[in-house]
Amino acid sequence: MPTNKQLLECLEKMAGRKCKEEGELHLCWLVEKSLDYEDWSLFISHLGNVVRTNQIVNWITPYNYVSASWQQRVIALAKVKGIEL
Numbered sequence: 284m285p286t287n288k289q290l291l292e293c294l295e296k297m298a299g300r301k302c303k304e305e306g307e308l309h310l311c312w313l314v315e316k317s318l319d320y321e322d323w324s325l326f327i328s329h330l331g332n333v334v335r336t337n338q339i340v341n342w343i344t345p346y347n348y349v350s351a352s353w354q355q356r357v358i359a360l361a362k363v364k365g366i367e368l
Contacts, residue, residue, distance in 0.1 A: 285368040290357045293366055297357075307353035314360050322363050329359035 285293075291302055298310040305313075318326055330348065333355045351359075361368050 285358070287354065289368060290354050293361050293368060294353070294357045297360060297364055297366070308356075311353050311356040311360065315356070318363065326359050326363045329362045330355065333358050 291307065294307065294310050294314070295301055297314045298305075300310060300313070302310060315323070315326065327348070330351055334348075334351050358368065
């Protein structure tokens with residue numbers, strides 16, 4: 284599992300901004316907003332796997348999406364962007 288520092292560095296790389304200027308969730312939102320439809324669908328799928336609370340269910344629900352931490356979002360975004368953590 285990547286450390287918070289590794290996740291933050293990855294997020295700053297994807298967003299092109301430093302976290303000291305913006306909050307982690309805001310940077311995630313900026314990267315998410317830049318995704319096209321195909322990448323957004325991939326992101327939602329990856330986020331569902333990261334946030335999954337029930338091992339049988341691996342899809343994202345509105346609750347999981349809203350409650351996903353910035354760390355979980357970065358892991359899913361990195362998979363979409365092809366960045367290895």
